[in-house]
Amino acid sequence: MAASFDVIPSCETVSTGRASAAAGAGTPLPAALPAGQSVIKRLATMKMKFLLSRIAAALLAMLPVGLTIPAARAEISITLNSATFAPLPIAVVDFSGDPEVAAGITEVITANLRRIGYFAPLDPSTFIEKSVNFDAVPDFASWQSINAQGLVTGRAVRESGGRIRVEFRLWDVFAGQQLAGQQFYTDPVNWRRIGHIISDAVLTRVTGLKGMFDTRVVFVDETGSKENRRKRLAVMDQDGGNLRYLTRGEELVVSPRFSPVSQEVAFMSQRLNERTRVQLLNIETGQREVVGSFPDMTSSPQFAPDGQRVVLSLQQGGNANIYAINLRSRTTTRVTSTNAIDTSPSFSPDGSRVVFESDRGGGPQIYVMGADGSGQQRVSFGEGRYSQPVWSPRGDYIAFTRQRGGQFAIGIMKPDGSGERILTEGFHNESPTWAPNGQFIMFFSDPGGQGGGRLYMVDVTGRVRTQIPTPSYASDPAWSPLLSDLR
Amino acid sequence: MFGIRVSAGLKAAAVITATLALGACASNKTDQAGAGGAGGLYGAGASTPGSAQDFVVNVGDRVFFETDSTDLTSTAVATLNKQAVWLQRYPHYTFLIEGHADERGTREYNYALGARRAQTVYDYLVSRGVTSNRIRVVSYGKERPVAVCNDISCWSQNRRAVTVLDRPAGS
Known part of the structure; x- marks a missing residue:
């Protein structure tokens, strides 16, 4: 009768919990x-x-x-x-x-x-x-x-x-x-x-896992036909409760990211016929501001773990490079410099390194570098196109989107590129985001056609895949830290 | 010619880009000013030489790209050559080049890919003598498809750069 129901965060040694x-x-x-x-x-x-x-x-x-x-x-x-x-x-x-x-x-x-x-x-x-x-x-x-x-x-x-x-x-x-x-x-x-x-x-x-339920998710709520989509930022509890809209849908909004330290969200917005801009939104006060002053379009923001800096991708002609903006001093630092598309930067939890995607070698692949741009090294070598790398808050894995053979998969690999594991694969899966305990990944999955995406989460074993209820189609989820960890 | 819904027949089109260059496969939604490239200002009426409608119908406002490519195809080059001639003949137009990607890519990368496509068209038109200060470029990534379905005939229509004429001042 002493059934042992051992549950352990993957990768850790099992303490055989035994019920006496x-x-x-x-x-x-x-x-x-x-x-x-x-x-x-x-x-x-x-x-x-x-x-x-x-x-x-x-x-x-x-x-x-x-x-x-x-x-x-x-x-x-x-x-x-x-x-x-x-x-x-x-x-x-x-x-x-x-x-x-x-x-x-x-x-x-x-x-x-x-x-x-x-x-x-x-x-x-x-x-x-x-x-x-x-x-x-x-x-x-x-x-x-x-x-x-x-x-x-x-x-x-x-x-x-x-x-x-x-x-x-x-x-x-x-x-x-x-x-x-x-x-x-x-x-x-x-x-x-x-x-x-x-x-x-x-x-x-x-x-033994850290918490993940006392969190929120910012995502893009989608309504209307795909040719004329209305996209609004929305925030809800991680289970879909307490939903509120943060923007009105007059502009296009994509790629929201939750601040690791405050009730702020960085995202990309675009008005018709205008260039894209990365903005910050305080979801308590509704206050908005543009991040940095750049002559060309900016996209793909991500906060540093201290919440004081944002990295983003700046378009420069046909190339895109990664820049860091100090939110306090407003100083801007160029981090990468290639004749390629460098985008989707994401910090390691200690802030010392940044993982990003680049097509400098042909198709998009995942690279890791020092936060100052030093030592850029490719870490993904599998077949296919590797995008949207996101460093786990636990530091042990990098989540990514992989395109191969017409399928879009969400997977994880160690920061050195080893131990790649596909967690879910289908027609279109995209935009992985980590739960603060590093055990679950939320993403969106779109079956194609005129419908749209829905939010799902999967654990790092790939065993559990669950849909998160949203009122309409949904994309680009961004999982908050534990609310008790926010200012 | 516009407003035709994407039909089964379209999928059979052997040479999609050529067909599209004629405008036959225009979107199933063309009334979004700017976004699709064929805005409301091109509405009904004869294609008076020098009009925006003339540009769309007789020159061709868009070029298409292969998957993940920003290289200009020979069809695209032919279209852009005609655009360059027309744009120099009617120098009072300023215009926007929209770069788009299909839906078979990730969001952030596709924004940059759309920008690169727009930049390719910009560079080419400038190389053909169009003054650069008339041109603005923008990327919409994969956010504004003109065709929606689950096969390559649709995706190929969405991998595009569209030259959108600004409404002439005072009109």
């Missing part, structure tokens, strides 16, 4: 959350502005509740690169409390865990314990009998003053042990974000 079945079952736990032990730390309230406003203002307080039972060996975990990989059966019990938010939070958590394919949330109709007293120890035997390995319980209670208090616990059913527990205070409008934060806590505790 008998061990904890029935062990008396202290009643959850003794008031005296709750140390609530208030996090700095984020500014309430424009778009992200209230949600950003969300996280008022969260606290790791110190309730874990003295460390046990037995812990649920998952091994992603194993041939025997199976998603972790987990029961997410309806949160109790305020009906306006509790059900929604349960749904967000359940959908998040299911979407990434690493968890198999169990059908609530199979639950023997229909409701769980949040302050008591669950009846582990009843959860064991439906083979739930993990159990998530929680409640959302309206406090005086209009705030809600949301609490959750993650239990290891077979070890009979609490693995995580946290408490949050926030405005009720932030309930989705709380759901995402709890999802991240579960993901991190079980897989």
